[in-house]
Amino acid sequence: MAMQAAGTDRPATIHDIAAICGVAASTVSRALSTPDRVNIRTRARIEAAAAELNYTPNSQAKALSSGRTGAVGVLVPDITNPFYFDLIRGTQLQLKAAGYTQLLVDTEESDEVEASTMEQLRKSADGIIVAASRLSDEALLAAAARIPMVTINRDVAGVPAVVIDTPSATSQALDHLISLGHTRIAYMAGPLTSQSSTLRWNALSAAAEDRGVEVRRLGPFAPKTQSGAAAADAAVHSGVTACIAFNDLIAIGMLQRLRERGIRVPEDISVVGCDDIFGADFCNPPLTTMASPIEQAGRVAVSMLLAQLNPLAGGGSRSRSLMPTHLTVRGSTGAAPGTL
Amino acid sequence: MAMQAAGTDRPATIHDIAAICGVAASTVSRALSTPDRVNIRTRARIEAAAAELNYTPNSQAKALSSGRTGAVGVLVPDITNPFYFDLIRGTQLQLKAAGYTQLLVDTEESDEVEASTMEQLRKSADGIIVAASRLSDEALLAAAARIPMVTINRDVAGVPAVVIDTPSATSQALDHLISLGHTRIAYMAGPLTSQSSTLRWNALSAAAEDRGVEVRRLGPFAPKTQSGAAAADAAVHSGVTACIAFNDLIAIGMLQRLRERGIRVPEDISVVGCDDIFGADFCNPPLTTMASPIEQAGRVAVSMLLAQLNPLAGGGSRSRSLMPTHLTVRGSTGAAPGTL
DNA sequence: CTGTTAATGACAACCGATTGCCAAATGATT
DNA sequence: AATCATTTGGCAATCGGTTGTCATTAACAG
Structure with missing residues (x-):
């Protein structure tokens, strides 16, 4: 035989x-x-x-005749951003467990690439997961009508979303800095098209007003370590004693630049990051940051999408999931200069 | 209209x-x-x-009738290993430029997952790129006979490969350490199934013999920062004054552990990494490491695969490409203790 | 022993393209 | 004007499955 x-x-x-x-x-x-x-x-x-x-x-033949492809597209703005590593791993694991294939696409921070990718994926995937979309609300809503979709860190009415609750963590960060004696604080903004950046700023400025401290917005800065140099210079020039960066990449870049310029962290200036990506714990000094359950967010997004694709078990699928975050204090924040 | x-x-x-x-x-x-x-x-x-x-x-229909899928599978052992970030980005960019879709799969450091993935991809991809394969030579060769393949960092006769020449860089690293006065040196090995680790060790021990210094092999250690703790302890216990780690992840993990134990780097012990991944430049101290053109390796692998798929232009496709590397000296290496 | 029902499996259309083959149309040639 | 070469475009088979329809068969109740 x-x-x-x-x-x-x-x-x-x-x-x-x-x-x-x-x-x-x-x-x-x-x-x-x-x-x-x-x-x-x-x-x-x-x-x-x-x-x-x-x-x-043969998956092609199967897809053609049944209409189901068994694949899910995952769109991220920049594959090399460590934030997405864990996200991708989360989606990958959960998708594989459910017997789906992951189609990973780097949209290069471009709304056009994002839109055209979605249109193409409409035929070759059963659904898509879109992280940190750069599209407008309308465009996103329109796309969601054409293909099952779950967004991550992008909240648009009518589109199921997984949102990492960094805005609320920003007030924790603010309180942390205030308790250390800081009163002049800056927010180093991310891309203008990033909803996360806007939401963080809104939450932060509201909290600042509430606490009676001054927080100014600087930027925008691209979410890359290279942008950290400009961010560091801007922060120093503005005379603040502490700053909260849009994300860890910018924060880590700032750390490098400040060191080059001989400005001590946290003695001269405190820096807070966001996301707790790979590297945040071993940079110099280790970065105080808002920790996000990124991999878990990826898994949840997949679960929500699959629930949408197979509405079998009565379990009503939630259309919005808020992931909790918390402040992780490390060495990059300390007492404000001049404080005893 | x-x-x-x-x-x-x-x-x-x-x-x-x-x-x-x-x-x-x-x-x-x-x-x-x-x-x-x-x-x-x-x-x-x-x-x-x-x-x-x-x-x-409709790409499915196209694939079914024409036999070409327009997709290329990229297999990596661990998506969250930063080494692969740049690799993935390299393949992604080059594939997209050529109008191909990238199917990224995390094989979870498992030869079985790797083999079954290949079998599946045989129908849904036109070819595959396999990074740091965990398969045996025979298995790899057999698989290459069933689907066009290019390997990265895995040299098997008969299978086109892109090899990053880290072995030759290890002698540079060794000379660097010797010139700093080190004579007792350790190699912190990677997984036993990793051909790269073996090749580096072979090159290193040959060079050591040539220079008349002692290099011992410790490990194996998993290529993760967490393994760095065990590696650091092993290095300290062995009494060496310098060590060369299989890769930056292990090296960075060692840095953290050594700091915890109050052992100074490079005053008490020098550490050299390999790959120059994201984080190697901003860890504490910044890591001396062997820099690899990773993204470029990804691009080259794609070019070789596509040349194999479309043997149109007479350009005879090379079946092996060696990528040069060089030592990047940063702060984690210094004079041997006791040296003036 | 017959009638009814449920279980079983064969046939064929279809999914959306590609492609070999052939016929019609075009144009050039003598 | 008739003939031949060359385009041009339609028909139909094919890729590898899925799925609706229907005939056949077996099993069971009466």
């Missing part, structure tokens, strides 16, 4: 199986996907043949 | 276009893929209709 055509190089099809078992191709298809619609002994023969031929269903 | 069925929600097909233009579907197909096989005016009409309907070819 081991002598089956080892010479036939190309993958086995249901037709090969059907020929061997003397049944119709459709019977094979049913035996494999709807087992109880087929005689148990026939099924056994078919399964045996399939195993022997090392049969794997 | 703007009044075309806006209500029809599903994507346009060549049949829709054919109906509008009053030609056969095959003519549409030809007009779009073999323009000169079709009358220029007919083609113009078809193109106009296609544009108006916002037509995008």
